[in-house]
Amino acid sequence: MNIPISYQWLKSHFEKDLPAPGTGARQANIPSPEEVSALFMQHLCEVEGVEQRGGDTIFDLKIMPDRGHDLLAHRGIAREISVLSGMPMKSAEAKKKSAPRDITTLRVSVADMKLCPRYMGRVVENVKVGESPAWLRERLESVGGRSINNIVDITNYVMLELGQPMHVFDRGKLVREKDGAVEIVVRNAKQNETITTLDGKEIVLSPETLVIADSARPLAIAGIKGGKDVGVDETTTAIVLEAANFSAVNTRKTSARVGIRTDSSRRFEHDLSPMLAEEAMTLATELLLEMCPDAQMGKVVDVYPLPKERKEIIITTADINGILGSKLSDDEVEGVLKRLSFEYHKDGEMFVVTPPAIRLDLVIVEDMVEEIGRVYGYDKIIDAPLPALAFNARPLKAYYSANMIRDVLVAQGFSEVYTYSFQNTGEFAVVNPVAEDKGFLRKDLGTGIGQALVLNMRNAPLLGLDEIKIFEIGKVFPGVMEEKLSCAIGVEFIKATKKKDALVRTALEEAQKVLSETLGVPVAGVFTGNIFEFDLGALLEKLPEINVREEFHAVTARYQKPSAYPFVLRDIALWVPDGVTSDEVLAVISADAGNLLRTKRLFDVFTKEFPEGKKTSYAFSLVFQSNDKTLSDDEVNGIMERITTALHAHTEWQVR
Structure with missing residues (x-):
C-alpha cells in the first residue's frame, strides 16, 4: 500500500534541535529529506516518489503488507527514523485531561468477537463544531486530505498519525432508549437493509456485511464508511466517538462486496493491533479538549473480552549468525534490541524478546532475525x-x-501414465482411504495399466490413434511391509484382427529387447495378455554404478540456432536378420546421410518367419533440413540413394 508521508509532520515527533555527540553543538532534529529517503530505501521500504509541496517534502512510500500493522501512519515512520538514525523521539507531553462525567449512558454490544475483537466508545457532550486550527488543516492538506470540521478532522488526523481509523456519530441523531441511553450494536446486517453513506451512495446490505447500528438502523459499514444520517454537522453538540478493531479478512470481503475502498478499510485490511484503539481514543480525547475546552467527557466503554497476549520469541546470537551469515556479537544484538525499544531479558545465551503489541509481523525466530538484520x-x-x-x-x-x-x-512410441496407488480391491486395506473405491494398496502396476488401456481405447478415435502404447514406473506393495519399484508396459491395437494378439506380443517383446540392449542386462518379467511387467528394483541391483564424469561431463552442449528453412520428410523400411538391432541400422543411416539429417525415429517394428529364418522389419522416419537453403527433392533423393546403397552393402539387409 502506498501512503504519503510529510517530512514536516515527521519532524514534529523530534526535539527542534539536539546536541551533536561529543561537540555540544546543536544539530538538526532529524536527517535531511535526502538522508531520510536513503534510510528508507536501505532499511525499510521503497520510496516511489519525493515531491516538494509548499515548504514541505512529501514522500510516497510503498509499505509492504507485513508492515501494514504499524507503518501506515506518521508515528510509525517516525519511530523507524529514530531506530535507524539513533535520534530519540520527543517525550510525550502531558495533555489536559477531563475527568469522565456521568452524562449520557452508552451501551455497546458485539455479536461476533471474531469480526470485531475490540470496540471502544465514548460520549462527548458540549462540543462546538467549527473550523480546525491552522496546524491541523495544514497537516491534513499536506498529505492530500481536506479539512471538513474540527471534529471530523480530529478522527482523520488520528488515523494518519497512529494508523488507527476512527469514526464519530452525532449523538443527537441516534435513537435513545427509554432510559435515555444510547445503544451501539455491532452486528451483521439484515437481508436488504439499506444505508446511505456519507458521500450519498445508497447501499443495499446483505447478512455477510458487518455494521455499526443503533436499535433502529445501521449507522455505518464497519471499518469502511459511515452513514450520512448520523454524520456530524454544524448543528452537532454531542457526539459518540468510536475506536474499534475489525477483522482484516471480513473488511476486505465487505469492501469488495459493496464496492467501496477507503483509507480506513485499507488499514483494517492489513490487520491492526487492538491496542491501537486505546491509543487512538486517548489522542482523540486530548485533541477534542484542546479544541473544545468546555467539552464534557463520558466514560469510555471498552468491549474487549479476549485481549491478545504478547508472545515471547527466544533467539540466540548463534541463530542470528547462522541465518544471516553474519558475525554479530551478543553486545551488537543487544544494541539493536535497545534501538528498537523491544522488551527483552537474557537467559544464558538466549534473548527472550517480547515484541510490541503493534508488531504483529514478529511471530517466529526468523521474523526476529530478519528484523535485527534489517536494522543492523x-x-x-x-x-x-x-x-x-x-x-x-x-x-x-x-x-x-x-x-x-x-x-x-x-x-x-510409448507414453508414460500415472495410475492410482490405491485400488478398490486388494489384500492390504488403507486406514484412511482417499475415496470409497480406493481403499487398498496396489500389488502390481498391471491392473492400473489395463484400466488405462481401456480408457484410452475409448478415446482413440478422438485422438486419431491406431494403437495405444503406454507404460508406468511406480511403487507396488506385494506383501506385508513390502515395497517394490516396478515397471509395466501395455499395448493395444484399435483394429481387431486375427493377428492382433501376435502383434501385441511382438511389440512388447521388441520393447523388452530394446530395454535389455540399452541397459546392458537382460530385462526379465511377466507377460500377461497385452501387458509386460518387470521388477525394476531387482533390475537396478544388476546395473553398474554410474560414472558421473564420463556420463555428464564428456559432452559439451552448444546452442544451435533453429533453421528458418522448411524440412523434408522421408520414410525407409528394411528387413534384417533376427538379432540385428535398430541402433545398428541407425548407425549406418546416420553415417551416410550427412549433416542434413536432423532427426531419425523408429516408428514400426515387427518380426516374421521366412524359409531362410526369422527376420525383423524396421521402419524409420527421417527428417532433412538445411541451415542455408530450401532443400530440393533431387538433393534429398540423392541422400536417400546413398543410404540405400550403404544398407545394401550388408548382404542380408533388404530395403523394402
Whole structure:
C-alpha cells in the first residue's frame, strides 16, 4: 500500500534541535529529506516518489503488507527514523485531561468477537463544531486530505498519525432508549437493509456485511464508511466517538462486496493491533479538549473480552549468525534490541524478546532475525564464500536408470501414465482411504495399466490413434511391509484382427529387447495378455554404478540456432536378420546421410518367419533440413540413394 508521508509532520515527533555527540553543538532534529529517503530505501521500504509541496517534502512510500500493522501512519515512520538514525523521539507531553462525567449512558454490544475483537466508545457532550486550527488543516492538506470540521478532522488526523481509523456519530441523531441511553450494536446486517453513506451512495446490505447500528438502523459499514444520517454537522453538540478493531479478512470481503475502498478499510485490511484503539481514543480525547475546552467527557466503554497476549520469541546470537551469515556479537544484538525499544531479558545465551503489541509481523525466530538484520544493515554483513561440499555428489542410480528407461520407451512410441496407488480391491486395506473405491494398496502396476488401456481405447478415435502404447514406473506393495519399484508396459491395437494378439506380443517383446540392449542386462518379467511387467528394483541391483564424469561431463552442449528453412520428410523400411538391432541400422543411416539429417525415429517394428529364418522389419522416419537453403527433392533423393546403397552393402539387409 502506498501512503504519503510529510517530512514536516515527521519532524514534529523530534526535539527542534539536539546536541551533536561529543561537540555540544546543536544539530538538526532529524536527517535531511535526502538522508531520510536513503534510510528508507536501505532499511525499510521503497520510496516511489519525493515531491516538494509548499515548504514541505512529501514522500510516497510503498509499505509492504507485513508492515501494514504499524507503518501506515506518521508515528510509525517516525519511530523507524529514530531506530535507524539513533535520534530519540520527543517525550510525550502531558495533555489536559477531563475527568469522565456521568452524562449520557452508552451501551455497546458485539455479536461476533471474531469480526470485531475490540470496540471502544465514548460520549462527548458540549462540543462546538467549527473550523480546525491552522496546524491541523495544514497537516491534513499536506498529505492530500481536506479539512471538513474540527471534529471530523480530529478522527482523520488520528488515523494518519497512529494508523488507527476512527469514526464519530452525532449523538443527537441516534435513537435513545427509554432510559435515555444510547445503544451501539455491532452486528451483521439484515437481508436488504439499506444505508446511505456519507458521500450519498445508497447501499443495499446483505447478512455477510458487518455494521455499526443503533436499535433502529445501521449507522455505518464497519471499518469502511459511515452513514450520512448520523454524520456530524454544524448543528452537532454531542457526539459518540468510536475506536474499534475489525477483522482484516471480513473488511476486505465487505469492501469488495459493496464496492467501496477507503483509507480506513485499507488499514483494517492489513490487520491492526487492538491496542491501537486505546491509543487512538486517548489522542482523540486530548485533541477534542484542546479544541473544545468546555467539552464534557463520558466514560469510555471498552468491549474487549479476549485481549491478545504478547508472545515471547527466544533467539540466540548463534541463530542470528547462522541465518544471516553474519558475525554479530551478543553486545551488537543487544544494541539493536535497545534501538528498537523491544522488551527483552537474557537467559544464558538466549534473548527472550517480547515484541510490541503493534508488531504483529514478529511471530517466529526468523521474523526476529530478519528484523535485527534489517536494522543492523545487510550492507554491513561481509560476503563469505560458500563452504565446499564435504562429499562427492553422486547421481541416484534409480532416478538415472528410470529416466533412461523412459527415454527408451518414449523413443519406441510409448507414453508414460500415472495410475492410482490405491485400488478398490486388494489384500492390504488403507486406514484412511482417499475415496470409497480406493481403499487398498496396489500389488502390481498391471491392473492400473489395463484400466488405462481401456480408457484410452475409448478415446482413440478422438485422438486419431491406431494403437495405444503406454507404460508406468511406480511403487507396488506385494506383501506385508513390502515395497517394490516396478515397471509395466501395455499395448493395444484399435483394429481387431486375427493377428492382433501376435502383434501385441511382438511389440512388447521388441520393447523388452530394446530395454535389455540399452541397459546392458537382460530385462526379465511377466507377460500377461497385452501387458509386460518387470521388477525394476531387482533390475537396478544388476546395473553398474554410474560414472558421473564420463556420463555428464564428456559432452559439451552448444546452442544451435533453429533453421528458418522448411524440412523434408522421408520414410525407409528394411528387413534384417533376427538379432540385428535398430541402433545398428541407425548407425549406418546416420553415417551416410550427412549433416542434413536432423532427426531419425523408429516408428514400426515387427518380426516374421521366412524359409531362410526369422527376420525383423524396421521402419524409420527421417527428417532433412538445411541451415542455408530450401532443400530440393533431387538433393534429398540423392541422400536417400546413398543410404540405400550403404544398407545394401550388408548382404542380408533388404530395403523394402
